[in-house]
Amino acid sequence: MCAASHCQRPCGNDSPAPSSSRTGSPFLMTITDTRQSAFPxxxxxxxxxxxxxxxxxxxxxxxxxxxxxxxxxxxxxxxxxxxxxxxxxxxxxxxxxxxxxxxxxxxxxxxxxxxxxxxxxxxxxxxxxxxxxxxxxxxxxxxxxxxxxxxxxxxxxxxxxxxxxxxxxxxxxxxxxxxxxxxxxxxxxCVKSEREIQVMHEAGRISDHAMETAFDAISLGIAESQVAARTYAALVGGLHGIYGSAPWQPYMSSGQRTNTPHLRWSDEPYRMGRPTMIELGGHRHNYAAGLSRTIFLGRPPADYRSLEGAVVEGLHAALPRLRAGNRAEDVERVWRRTIESRGFEKNYRIGYSIGISFPDTGWVERTISLAPGDRTVLNPGMTIHLMLAVWLDRIGYSLSETFVVGDGQPERLSSLPWELMVK
Amino acid sequence: MCAASHCQRPCGNDSPAPSSSRTGSPFLMTITDTRQSAFPxxxxxxxxxxxxxxxxxxxxxxxxxxxxxxxxxxxxxxxxxxxxxxxxxxxxxxxxxxxxxxxxxxxxxxxxxxxxxxxxxxxxxxxxxxxxxxxxxxxxxxxxxxxxxxxxxxxxxxxxxxxxxxxxxxxxxxxxxxxxxxxxxxxxxCVKSEREIQVMHEAGRISDHAMETAFDAISLGIAESQVAARTYAALVGGLHGIYGSAPWQPYMSSGQRTNTPHLRWSDEPYRMGRPTMIELGGHRHNYAAGLSRTIFLGRPPADYRSLEGAVVEGLHAALPRLRAGNRAEDVERVWRRTIESRGFEKNYRIGYSIGISFPDTGWVERTISLAPGDRTVLNPGMTIHLMLAVWLDRIGYSLSETFVVGDGQPERLSSLPWELMVK
Structure with missing residues (x-):
């Protein structure tokens, strides 16, 4: 069927099942399956x-x-x-x-x-x-x-x-x-079609659903692996008839392990007073909408709130620059200055072009990087995973989501709040 | 902790969290996390x-x-x-x-x-x-x-x-x-250590659990995606304290789409009178135990039972050859002759060395193939995913599991029956 969720017309043709040249019984099947593609x-x-x-x-x-x-x-x-x-x-x-x-x-x-x-x-x-x-x-x-x-x-x-x-x-x-x-x-x-953007919006809804599922599941004494299991089920099961295709695995880490981005779950129980970083992507017809949030069990200490504040302020500063006509490096420069003024730094790119995701190398498109020296001019229809995690020596804070570049403020693929998720 | 599930000693050392050279507040953490590896x-x-x-x-x-x-x-x-x-x-x-x-x-x-x-x-x-x-x-x-x-x-x-x-x-x-x-x-x-084999046994238990979960979930009118969601949760959540690491995605297809191995789920509902092939792998510390079964809703027609019979007979014939001292091609030859005598053929290898699995290229080790011309001598401790699926023009039948090569009959990593799973 067509990728557009409201469309009931098959995008393929109604030709019968394809055949190859192998031997074997013909097997009378009562139902003839038809070809299916995400797009016409x-x-x-x-x-x-x-x-x-x-x-x-x-x-x-x-x-x-x-x-x-x-x-x-x-x-x-x-x-x-x-x-x-x-x-x-x-x-x-x-x-x-x-x-x-x-x-x-x-x-x-x-x-x-x-x-x-x-x-x-x-x-x-x-x-x-x-x-x-x-x-x-x-x-x-x-x-x-x-x-x-x-x-x-x-x-x-x-x-x-x-x-x-x-x-x-x-x-x-x-x-x-x-x-x-x-x-x-x-x-x-790089520049997505209207149909692709619609599919990525659906992926974004799955991302939000999975993040909310993880937030609901995390609690004192529950093992990380059990939260991962429920998160996977949400990523694949989807919501409201929008199911997920095979997802890139969620990144999840807690406590001091939040000082680096690419770890996954263990069997450790969640404990009070510690942050958990989750980066995941709903996948719809193999298009991903990257999303990261940080979840804190208990009352966050003041210095952690200060890190959160710097990241959220950096997001607010960078977002107006993520628009058609600006250069990729412009977005990063504003972010960098903002968090530096709060006493933090990040020596990594803060975003990249995103779209199709396969497990061989994930969802990163190796074209546009929001990084010093990347002078690519942004165009409407580009989709950017804005990745604002900061990893310090012994702790990290993660906030990211996917945006569609336009002539004004970029369009969000998530509707979750930007603040630390406290529980 | 040590990969051995009964072992409570940490395999790493108890050194405090590693630090890198980044700036930022020191953040007083009340709990010091320790290093963890699967093996000592x-x-x-x-x-x-x-x-x-x-x-x-x-x-x-x-x-x-x-x-x-x-x-x-x-x-x-x-x-x-x-x-x-x-x-x-x-x-x-x-x-x-x-x-x-x-x-x-x-x-x-x-x-x-x-x-x-x-x-x-x-x-x-x-x-x-x-x-x-x-x-x-x-x-x-x-x-x-x-x-x-x-x-x-x-x-x-x-x-x-x-x-x-x-x-x-x-x-x-x-x-x-x-x-x-x-x-x-x-x-x-290729040749696994005792610790690796123990981990792969644990992966095998997760594989069985996930396959049984899928079998329980499949029923008339349920969407494939919802079965996939529950299967993922079983793969990651595991059982009896043995959780799964990030799995390679399950392959799932139904009806005429069973004529090829590498498709995944859609939103189609399960229907009576049709087979579903599932190939999945429980992953434990990134070691996979490949497992395939075919599930049939309703009463299988006689010609489908005939295909099942040929595959199961081929398995019984091949298994005694999957032992130390034989060559890889010996196993395939016996299988080939057996199914040919029943009127079927398969022009693909029927197994390969398996072990560590990462999503970049999955769990296939590109060394031993059970295929004509592969004269590798099998040794104790090799682990082989015996892949006996047969894909005909308009339908397929899948049966596979992972074995440990020894001096006698190979050791199974699954305890599921070999027959078609009828529901």
Whole structure:
């Protein structure tokens, strides 16, 4: 069905279940399942076209997209099979893109994308369990499409593309020229469409629901793991008919362990007089809305309130700068000065572009950073996870959420208060 | 605390919370948190020593380990920060290994490993948000340790190491020689210690609990997403004081979508007369025990029972071959012949080495495959996820679980029946 929650029209076609060439009984099924994608076919075509315009300007003949989030963006392919190499081959001029997967995953592409059957190629397990490498198969595909001597864009610093994969491509296509796409697909992903923003709003509602669930669950003597269990259930079960897709795991830490961002739960019981930092993201059709809050059991000491005050003041100062026309570094500068005036500092970026999230590398888009020296001009429709946690030597305080950049004050994807959550 | 559930001794030391060099108020905390690792320090030292023996035999002077699961194996480092480049530098002769992380993650290494503070180095955000690459920092570390002209083992086909990372190392260390470690750490990981097997048994109990939870939850008209939510809660909440660490997401599909392995839940309601395949893994201290079952609502048709019968017969035939001294391919051959005699075939491997699981690439160890041509001799203490799913054109049947290889019949990590779960 269409990702828009009010829309009941299927975005796919009503073609019957895809078939592959395997043997076995035909099995009479009484119900015929239909293909489902998060967005209509036109949305994916537009994305590919925008990519082609930029790729053409850079002189590429063909692109080999290997990052699973980029493949999802361009096709809707939604199966967690990226632990083996996969590629989307995008001819820049006009021919149809081709998706290369492990053969057993080909039906998953038929279920979740709008691609035609002849756009999906599967390599056999001999490319995984022997001496062959899946990129040899991709090289053959490139040759068969006439790109043996082409200028080929590759994701030189992407997820799921190894030095060996690169080496195999270079060996097999000795007459081709390889050049780094330099995160071209990720840059195309920066500005979200209306449909994407709607999906991210739904993700934001799931984020709020999960944070409130965690807050309700935390109490004296309860183990962190049990709160994590309930938080996961809220992230996946969702609310009001908006269910969650597979989430990036929540970060949770308490007490002195709040001095660093990326720890998770243990079996320790919650205790009075200690803070708990939670960073989580509701996921809707694999789009995430990052959200962090700090929860305090008991009465927070004055010096902790002072840290909270600095962070919230920093947020109020930074937010008006998070608007179209400003540069990424402008937002960080205002934040930095504000918290410095309160005696704190943070030597890390305070936000980044966010959108599609897969577990391989999470939800961070490696394009815009709210950090010194990042002179990217913000545009309407960009989505930014503003990450204002401060980690001190022995304690931390976390506040973050996701915003949509516009011409005025940015749009929130959360409706939770910004203050410390005291219980 | 020690991973052994009956052990109450802390495996770490009782040193106070680690500190870093940041500014800010000291914050008087009434409770001092202590370091925690899954295993005692000696276990990690043994692992590094085994790695060194093999690395020395291959002529390496130093190893640069980039795969987050390999880093976890060698150090216990347990924070999900692998979405940025990280490295463990292991001098082969005798010097202490060094862990290189993003600076904000250094305290997480102090919390979760037995490493000394001077073994943990942090790079600043200028390596992420500007033109620098974290591997330039790693190159400087290698130089400072005297490895500027050394033979350096790298993970040429590993997760989290990009062609650009490789290129940066080569440029910065022009006098060094780089050679592929060829999954050396993963090969060391193949044979599990007694402690690891105990942890995987605990993971197996969580797997069973989660599968039973899913079976209980599935019923006519319930949405798949709500079953997924309860399954996640079971995976994380665990049972009898054994909680789960962050799980790889369950694979779930119903009806004709069972013709492929890697789909997940939707909001579709469960319907009578249709199968549901579930593949999940309880995770304990990041060790997974893979488990798959098929659940059928209503009375299964005869041809589906025939597929079930072939798979279960194949399991019974293969299992006695899954023992020390046999080769990996032997197990697959017996399975293949058995199901062929029943009119089915599967052109994919039927199992692989399993152990540590991180979301970057899941729980598959890329060493042993139960597949034609894999002549690896099985040894006691190897753990194999025997994956006997068969995906036909329009329907599939899934049965899998994790076994410990021994001198006789392999040890099960599950106690669930092998038959179709009918409801």
């Amino acid at each position: 076919a036109a949305e994916y075509s537009e994305r590919v076209e925008r990519l082609r315009v930029r790729a053409s300007a850079k002189g590429f003949d063909v692109l080999v997209v290997t990052d699973p989030k980029n493949i999802f963006y361009l096709t809707g392919y939604d199966a967690y099979s990226y632990y083996v190499p996969q590629s989307m081959v995008v001819p820049v001029a006009s021919d149809a893109p081709v998706l290369v997967l492990r053969r057993q995953d080909v039906p998953a592409a038929l279920w979740t994308t709008h691609l035609d059957e002849d756009q999906i190629l599967g390599y056999g397990d001999e490319y995984l369990t022997g001496n062959l490498h899946p990129m040899e198969y991709v090289a053959e595909v490139l040759k068969s499409l006439g790109f043996g001597k082409a200028t080929i864009g590759i994701e030189f610093d992407g997820s799921s593309f190894s030095p060996r994969g690169m080496h195999v491509l270079e060996q097999a296509l000795a007459d081709a020229t390889f050049a780094d796409m330099n995160r071209l697909v990720e840059w195309v992903r | 320090a000696a276990e990690y030292s043994e692992r590094v020593e085994r790695l060194r023996v093999r690395a020395s035999a291959k002529g390496f002077d130093v190893l640069v380990v980039t795969d987050p699961k390999n880093i976890f194996y060698l150090t216990g480092y347990d924070a999900y920060s692998y979405y940025v480049p990280q490295s463990m530098v292991v001098p082969v002769a005798s010097d202490a290994p060094v862990l290189v992380l993003r600076r904000q993650d250094v305290p997480a290494a102090l919390w979760t490993t037995h490493l000394d503070e001077d073994q943990i180095l942090g790079y600043g955000d200028e390596y992420l948000t500007g033109n620098l690459h974290p591997m330039e920092y790693v190159a400087e570390v290698l130089k400072s340790l005297g490895f500027g002209k050394a033979t350096i083992g790298i993970e040429f086909d590993g997760s989290s190491f990009s062609p650009r990372g490789m290129h940066v190392l080569e440029q910065a260390l022009a006098d060094a020689t780089f050679a592929d470690m060829n999954r050396l750490v993963e090969w060391v990981r």
